[in-house]
Amino acid sequence: MKKKLLLFALTAGFFSIANAQTALNFDGTNDYIQTTSQGVLGTSNRTFEAWVYVSPTASASNLCISDYGVNASGSRNTFLVTGTRALSFVSGGTNGNISSNANDITPGVWTHVAFVLDSGTGYLYIDGLQVGTGNLSGVNTPTGNEMIKIGNRVTGSNIYFNGSIADFRVWNVARTQIEIQNDMDAQYCSLPTGLVDYYKLNEGAANVDNSIITSINDIVGTTDTGTLNGFTLTGTASNYVTGPNLALNGIDNGATNNNGILTATQTGATYQWVDCDNGNAIISGENAQTFSPTANGNYAVNVTLNGCTVVSNCIQVTTLSSSSFDFDNKITIYPNPVTSIFNLNLEETYESVSVKVINSLGQVVVTQSYSNTNQVLQEIDFGSGVYFVEITTNTGEKAVKRIIKQ
Structure with missing residues (x-):
């Protein structure tokens, strides 16, 4: 046996399942995410990236991917798809806007989009190709204003996104075109330098009841969470849906x-x-x-x-492994079946011994440590059934024994 x-x-x-990328679908009416991240401030270099899927039925209006700051000249960071389906970044005021050509974004198709601010010059990328550039020397995002929103603008105008968004990233560096191209088709598992916010938007399963989920995770850390607003989180819209096919990096x-x-x-x-x-x-x-x-x-x-x-x-x-095999053979456990207390005989004395009792669902129900002993008396005050006892010593030896609780 x-x-x-x-x-x-x-x-x-x-x-x-964890490898399958899901996305959040925004209904274009009242769905958005309010994060607790302040974004990149001042005139500092920055990069925004996301995968977007514009709904084929979306009206010919602006669709906000993300925004933060304040609705004033040079002070907001509105990353959007325009009503003519161009990709655009708007900071407001003179020299605060750049856009790609109309119809650069195709509805009904997953598309990677990126914005880069590099020493006062802005760049737009679609699927890794540069589609726009311009002078953004007026960008200067002040502190103490609205945190990053995904799917809507900062206060002053509602421009809800209509479609789906996945893998939203914020960097405090100006990413190069090569860097964008190399990494856009993969989720990060090891976090690169300069990545300050990373919302994968895959907390739920596609097209099922996800109503228990109220917030999203920032993979970079635990502080910059995001609260879901307006989402129904059931069905095939305003819910988690199937996202782009991304590898793991x-x-x-x-x-x-x-x-x-x-x-x-x-x-x-x-x-x-x-x-x-x-x-x-x-x-x-x-x-x-x-x-x-x-x-x-x-x-x-x-x-x-x-x-x-x-x-x-x-x-x-x-x-x-000889150590694993020998240690397993040394251990005797009795009585078995057990009513309330069992004895572990280890044959030799160990400086420390850890004992875990695990039920048939894989849940650890007892964790106990013992010192300078070769024998352990362990109580098992639980319902009848099959349990497993994991024994680990300070020398790294480990064994697992099966017991039956009457």
Whole structure:
């Protein structure tokens, strides 16, 4: 019998959902997002990027992608699609506006758009191609005014977006055309220097009831959140919808096998090891960067970083880690079945021992630490059923035992 712990309720297919890009659909009437980000201020260089899908039924009016600042000359940052379907940036006043040509934005098609302010000169890009430039030396965004809005203008005029927006980014640097082209088709998993706000707009699932969601996340940090306003969050409009097909950029899905010890290559992430031979079932409690299987087979790891989740290739294990195998064989657990208290005999004394009890849903119901012991008495005061006991020592040895609670 295999000595590894498997839970079949979740498969790797669950994790792959995180890779699918969703977007937010704006109804053009009252939908917008109010963030807590002040944006880039003063005359500093900046870049805005987003994927937009203009509704084919949108009226011939201006559609605001984002805005912040104040409705005064040189003081706002209105990034929009015009009524003639040009891409435009408006700061207001003399030398405060630039636009592309009419009909540069095609309704009904996902399009990448970008605005760059570089030392007083503005540039517009559509799908990585420069479509407009001009003098924006008058841009000077003051502090203490309206935070970034997505899908509507700052106070003074409502210009609601009609369509969908995904992967909205704000930078405090002037991105080059090459940089825009290289990264526009991918979501960031490792955050680049200069990225100050990153709203993926993928908190919900497409075309289902997402009414429980009231805010969006800024992947760069936890402080600059966004509140959803006006969205119904059900059905196929004013809700999360299918977004553009974007790859993942900057996350390593590699894993290595060193004499039966598996290690995910990506550092600083969260991990979930799965059993490829059992439909990619998750292996409960195996959430570290390294994993020592207690049975030969094929294993993979789901790696999550900054909202991105990727899965490694399956790795064949034919030689077990001697430490994992020996430690597992040392441990005895009794009585089993157990009524209320079970005994763990570790055979030798360890400086510290961590014991977790995990239920059949993969939930940790007990976490306890012990010092300088070779024997543990552990209470299990829960309902009857199957539980799993994970034992980890200060020397890095780990084993999992199955028990039955009467």
